[in-house]
Amino acid sequence: MTLSIRSTENIFISGNTADMPHQKNKPELLAPAGGPEALKAAVEAGADAVYLGLNCLNARRGAENFSLSALRGAVEYARKNGVKVFLTLNTMVSCRETGVAARILHAASDTGVDAVLVTDPMFLPLIRLYPSISFHFSTQAAIENSAAISAAKELGLSRAVLARELSEQEIQACCDVDGIESEVFIQGALCFSVSGRCLMSSWGGGRSGNRGTCTSPCRAIWRINGQNPQRRMSMHDLEMAPHIQKLGQLGVSCLKIEGRLKKAQWVSRAVSAYRKLLDGDTLEEVSALLKPLGDYTGRDMTSGYFDGQRTDMCGESGRTPSNEETAARIPQSELNPTEEENDETVFHLKVKTGSGRIECEVISENVDSDAGNFDMPLTAVKKARRGLPASTIEKNLQETEIEGYKLGTCSFDQPALIMAKRNISAVVEKTAAILRTSAKRPTREIQGIDLPQNVRDIIERKKPDPRNKKELGERVDALRVDYEKLPLMGKLLFQFKKIIIENIPTEDSKLQKAVMSLPKQCVIALPPVFYEDRLPAYRKLTIAAAKYGIAVEVNSWGGFYLARQSGARCCAGPGMAILNHTAALAYKQIGIDSAYISIEADKKQIEQLCSCSPLPLTMYVYGFPALMYTRAAGKCFSPDAVLEDERGIKIRPSKSLGGLTVLRSAEPMCLLDTKNPRIRVNSLAVDTVGINDNENLIQTIKALIHRRIPPMQPGIRFNRFNYNRTLA
Template sequence: MKNIELLAPAGGKLQLEAALEAGANAVYFGLKKLNARTGAQNFAPEELAEIVSEIHRRGAKAYLTLNIDLSERDLGLAARTLGLAESCGVDAVLVRDAALLLFRPFFPKLSFHFSTQAAVSSSAGVEAAGSLGISRVVLARELNRDEIAACCGVGDVEIEVFVQGAMCFSCSGRCYLSSWVGGRSGNRGCCASPCRVKWENESGEVGNPLSMHDLCLAQHIGALGTLGVASLKIEGRLKSAAWVSRAVELYRLALDGKLTDEDLANASLELGGYAGRQMSDAFYQGTLGSLTGEGARVARPETGQETSGTEGANESVNSLSIIDDPAGGTLFNFTYQAETTQFRIPPQRIANPRRATSIVELAETLKSTLGSEDNDLEISIDPAIEDLLLPRNACNRLADQLTAFVRQSSKSSDGRVRDIALPSEVTQLLDQRKHPGCPENAKTLGMRPTLFRVSLQQAGKLIEKGPDFLARRKLIIDPKLCASSDVTGLVKSIRELGDVVHAVALPAVMYEADLKPIQAFLAELSGEVVFEINSWDTWQLAKKANAKMIAGPGMAILNSLAAKQLQQLGFAANWISPEIDQGQLEELCSRAQSPLYLTVYANIPLMQTRVEMPSGYGENHILSDGRNVRLRPVREGSVTVFRSCVPLDWTKLKNPKVRVAQLVVDLTGSDTIEPRPTSTSLFNYDRRLR
């Protein structure tokens, strides 16, 4: 198993050193901007060359995360970040946004990996990645052993699998819940982990039905190697250096055959105790239940206290250790925001003890001066010098030195990448956005929607309204296709709808068992209808069937170059992300060169999950949290979709700067074709998307 890569997280400098020291073959990390863990310490662009050089010196590889949805304003920084990464010798970048695929050919020294945020969940998605020039895919975490096996050996694309760490309740890249709650998008690295809080059903039962156990596949790494997995990935860029060290050490020893099965099991439990959650290999084993709930919180062995296990906590500690210097004098070892230094006060002669300061008094002063409510300072004093006295002027000089060090350490980079010469082709792509937009984007926000996204049952009810209603409207049909679907019956029903069909939707989430029915569905209808594509997996299947395509809400965009890339890949139109804010929306509409679709009414799918829900929290039960966010889970295809009970509604807004080809009313999450909600939401339209 020595050819399998052990890939470790590096949320900051201490975690990076811990990972390398413990034996990681590669590390993944982010810069201050544009990565999926903004809560980590991350690295300044100015540090990247030195960081990569040190990683390579230690015989490891450096992978840079650039794995978020990019807004229009992010594109220049994203391009410069690629340029910086290439110039510094970064081995690969992890990506999600289609705009970066447009840039890829112009950075030939960089390998591109699909992040788990790209939501690849089948061998078809891996095949798609290979055709896009992606050299590695990080698979969805909810796949079982056989599904992972099917993805291995597809062309020359390497497979990376998460083996340890936190798991998301929602399929990765398919969650809007944090964004819906407060504008903090998980798809842009700002997730507030609302799935970890208490939720209540309509019967008054309160629990943690959305809070996942942690993943641990330590006992399966031999099997993963046999399947052909290239890289074992440890999640944890928000974990402490101590946790990273222990996790990497465990997997290093296991890969090197130095642990018995019993030792491996015990070490895995230790990791679970440290993280504060139970360990689980259920997805890998093909089990979809008993993955959430109160069991997702356990007492840490060393404290006996329950922990929430929130991923947002940065566990680095600011500390000052005061010890006796064997060479004479006193040493002050100071760590602040992962930077470490040492100061020394030489031996002092105390002429008047009344005018001196005790070491304990000095420590209390430094704690109040250098610490704060948000950055507490832990101070330890060598018992051998607790009675030591120091002159006040020496104490004042030390305080000045430590304060200056804090100021210097706190001068954080703004995260901007500057002075990078971009390839001329990339500059041209960025400049082309200044040209006039697409003439097909002629409808402004406030006009009457004429495109409805509905289920087959809803389509039948709309047809009953008569020819006058449908004369002014077209339908996108979502048949909820999956492995158990009656393909023949679905095809017949869609054909009976006739010319009213604008497009037919393929699922956003699909797995290996869904491949054959989707292929059969495409084979029957590809010459007759346009398909709404909602994942890289179904794009590959539709492309091979020579189907006509539009990008659906499952492949929604925030920027014009993502739209351009998708257009080049065969999409006749692109769907705007519903979590976009007003400023981003206006900018996208002014620069897009392809037709755009905009959802103006919908019960947004806030989460899509493969997890089987505990009793009382499953399908058609209403769940609410302490902020009165209300969710309704409904089985749709291969997943359970959690939709907001309060719909997004932009139908009453008027904005001539928002110009699109289609304004869409999505009724697929509604029980009726004529919803009359008592309350609605603008989502992020009137606030800033983070």
């Protein structure tokens, strides 16, 4: 069934796809090109296509990447050798960045790039304007079932990179969708979180995996209840060499090697190995090429997800690299030192605390004066032993790696002032975030691109939807709750304009009765992650919702497809949250009634979106957010476990439908005490799904009704997420 899409001036069309069966031919071999040397290595080793990114708006901002002029040379070089070039534009985009994103897309078209990889919905209205380019959904778009890839097809994408945690049968189901190609990872690093569903790095310091700045917290040491430190979430590396022929038989169109952060020698080995396998060599014949790929990181290899095995997929990096591979991991500047190897920009920091607040100014040639100023509350320290001198900020900055920068001077008006440790950490994190953001600013070459009027019309900021009139700081009016907790709440529920219900039973004997009994202000939330085996159940649920006039909250493209097929009214939940107004326009055009602001957005980003969103917005202001979803089974995931890393981040695991483990923060995000007249939304939402204790749940809801901060257990503190820092 074709999606019912509203007819508008900017209607989406699936003009880049064709309704014809897949031809199960030899798959395309796609290689990473983190920089020019890796590009040359990939082409010479036999890649059919390469993927690469510019210095901004790509999911590997730590790679060498390419300037716009270098991109032209890369496309020309690849074209001469019969190799395609795919450009990554696969991050979430803020309002300020929509113009840059559109200009990069326009430049890609002019340059002759074959395809762009995208995640943000803002690109959907632009597909029809650039018919010479194929649009591919990145793995960050969380394409994890046949419904999701069907949605991608109807939205006009020609290919989708499948989630990395799929089994053979699940990949087969996606490949069986005609008219769109499937791309599968075959070699490289694996994330502990399912694809596109991780907030852990952002929660811990404002560096978002959804924006290309992940700090890999899953590779860190974690303790259970304060004991037994281990790298519990450090995944083995992916190696699909034994299954290459099978993937071709399934109908996979493209085999993708992960590794834009890896050296050219590694890329050459990886591409050579898989080229030989595709051309008919045996595993034994290419083993000499495959073994060093794992030695490079020192991690074991796995194809467990494909095999349906989800245990024993994590562990310490154990193998010792060979001398050759060790040399390959050392930057060339260290092997052949030059005078230019310390080509870093100096920055300075001024810290003032005399006013009773922490007022900071970051000074650098790359940092605009407005962007370099920030302030935050100064926490009182009653006992000196619980704090550190303000001058500790300088020491910590010297020890913090900020690519492209080095600290010059750090001045204080009160250097001996004892500050809370979290204040010191916050200043360092905010300073680093400002510098990292400035280092990846778009070049004047990109900013000077003149966009066609039809593109400018789509990305233009317009007046916000008039329903966005509730200021941050007013009483919350939306409550998210687990279905099983509804009987506890009684009349308390009617104090809220909207009730979002998670985990409604989907068994045939319970489903109809459960949906029939819901009040009209209820919304049924589909989960952000579900796989092929859950499609029949959620299809029945959305049909029942449509029958009884209950709206459906969609949190994935698969959920969106099911809701639209059933004819249910739908809104976008936290799993499909947005950062920019053009994404809001895209949702509006495909029949989504409202959307959540991304929970990881910072204050300026939220203010900008509220000023120009054409869609009613919901803002998450309290709850224990889900920081990660994982399919990997672990012994540490007992119900009473609290995992804590060296930075003090605490998470609690819990099981969800479909065998997933949800890792929620053990400390709540709270903006209930924050007032901001520049932030106006349609609804302020509270999430109680992470509250397991019934008494605590009722106390929390009563406090919300009376506009009070919910009570907290001793030792638990509130977290404002990225509100007062910069989302990198």
